[in-house]
Amino acid sequence: MKRLQALEAITRVLFEDWDPIGVRGYGNPAEYRGYAKHVYTMLESGSNSRDLALHLSKVSDSLGLGNVPEELHAVAAERLLALRLSGYRQGRQ
Secondary structure, eight states: OOOHHHHHHHHHHIIIIOOOTTOOTOOOGGOOOOOHHHHHHHHHHTTTTTHHHHHHHHHHHEEEEEEEEHHHHHHHHHHHHHHHHTSSSSSOO
């Protein structure tokens, strides 16, 4: 159950705080569900915010979105780390 909760919470952060494709206003968080598993693995293996931000940047680049501000990746990475520290409880810290 913890893993499922974590994946949902990670998906929500990717949708609300990262969203490089810009679907937050009208889309569905499920747009980012496919990226949550790898992020979960990174979090559980102790990745730091720099590693997470770099990963998110590479994902953006692979989507052809090379103009995404690095700060967006950094902010999302910090939120993901905070999520792990909270035990993957959803909601703002």
